[in-house]
Amino acid sequence: MPLKQLDPGEMTADDIRDWCSVLNDMTAADMPGEPRWRTDRLSDYLTATLPDDRRYVFLHRDDDGDLTGHASLIMFGGEQAGTGVIEMSTRPSARGKGVGRALLRAVAECAAAESCRTLSVEVIATTPAVGFYDRMGFERAVVEQRHLLRWGEVDWEKIEHAAGRLAAGYRLEYHAGAVPERLVDSYASVKANLRTTTDYAIVPEWRGSAQADRLRDSLSTLERRGMRSHIVVALAEPYGNVVGLTELVVAAQRPTRADQYDTVVDPGHRSYGLAMSMKARLLTELRRAEPQLVDVQTWTMQHADDVRWINSELGFAHDVDWYDYEADVAELLARASSGA
Ligand SMILES: CC(C)(COP(=O)(O)OP(=O)(O)OC[C@H]1O[C@@H](n2cnc3c(N)ncnc32)[C@H](O)[C@@H]1OP(=O)(O)O)[C@@H](O)C(=O)NCCC(=O)NCCS
Incomplete structure (x- = not known):
C-alpha cells in the first residue's frame, strides 16, 4: 500500500x-x-x-x-x-x-x-x-508579501531608539509563552479588531484567539507544538488595559527563523506610534531570548501601506510573494x- x-x-x-x-x-x-x-x-x-x-x-x-x-x-x-x-x-x-x-x-x-x-x-x-x-x-x-529581517543587518541603535519612543499615557510589557490573566480579556478584545480588517493575515495557530478562552487555547497549542511565543503589549494608563499587541513565534523545528504574526492596535489608540514601538521592543527582547536567530519573517497584504512602512523602518525587506x-x-x- x-x-x-x-x-x-x-x-x-x-x-x-x-x-x-x-x-x-x-x-x-x-x-x-x-x-x-x-x-x-x-x-x-x-x-x-x-x-x-x-x-x-x-x-x-x-x-x-x-x-x-x-x-x-x-x-x-x-x-x-x-x-x-x-x-x-x-x-x-x-x-x-x-x-x-x-x-x-x-x-x-x-x-x-x-x-x-x-x-x-x-x-x-x-x-x-x-x-x-x-x-x-x-x-x-x-x-x-513576505518580508525578511536579517539579524546580521539589523541597525540595533535605531531599533532601541524606536522601542524607547513611546507616546505619553502608555507603557509596554513583554511576555513569553503566555498572556497574564489580568490582561487576557482586554488582549482578546483588541485581537477581535482583526476580524474587521483585512490588513493582516490570520495564521492557523492564533486563529481562535479573539475570545479569552480561545486565546488561552491558542497559546497552549503553540506551546504544545514546540513553538515559543513572544508578545509585546501596549497598555493604556491608568487602568493598564491592553490597547495594542504584537505576536511572534520561534519554532523548535526551525529555531533560526522567527515568524512575526499579528500586530494590531485598538482603533481608538491608533496614530500614536504604538505599533512601531511594540515591534521594535519585541526585537530587542528577542535578541536576548533567542540568540540563535538568523532572521525574522512576516507577511503583509499588498495594500497594507502602514504596516509595510513600519516594517521597512525596522529593516524588513520584501523578498518573495506568497x-x-x-x-x-x-x-x-x-x-x-x-x-x-
Ligand atoms: C507541488 C508538488 C507536491 C507536486 O508534486 P508531483 O508529485 O510532482 O505532482 P504530480 O506528478 O502528481 O503532478 C500532478 C499534475 O500536476 C502537474 N504539475 C506538477 N507540477 C507542475 C508544475 N510545476 N507546473 C505545471 N504543472 C505541474 C503535472 O504535470 C501533473 O499533471 P497531469 O496529471 O495532468 O499530467 C511538488 O512540486 C512539491 O512538493 N512542491 C513543493 C511543495 C511546497 O512548496 N510545499 C510547501 C507548502 S505546501
Missing part, C-alpha cells in the same frame, strides 16, 4: 525522520535560502492542534518503502468548521510521477468524508507548487480523480 492515512499520533520515529528529510529535500530544491527543518519536537508540531481542529497526515512510499511524499490536512472546528488547510511535498527526485495527485486525492476524500467543503494552501510564488495547484484547479484567493490558494473539495475530488 503506497499511500497511508494516519492520525499524527500514530507516526513512528522513522516516519518523523522521513517526513523531515522530504521537507529538507524540498526546501533545498525549491527555496534553498530558507532554513532547514529539524526533527526536534516535530512529532509535537504535527500532533497538537486547537481543541476543535483535527489533523490527518498522509504518507506516500515507493516499492522500496522510501517516503516519496507527504501531506497534512487540518480541518478547522468552531466558526471555521467546513474549511481546512493542507501542506504537501513530493521529494524532488520523485516528482512528475503522480505522487502529488495521489496525495491530493486522498486528502480530498478525507476532507469530503468529514464534511469539509473548502481547502486552502499557502504557496511560495517562485516554486513549482504554483503550476501544480493551478493544474489541480485551485484559485488564488490572496497574495501576501499565494493563498483555495479549492472547493467536491470539484477537487472530481479533478484529482479524473486525471483532468
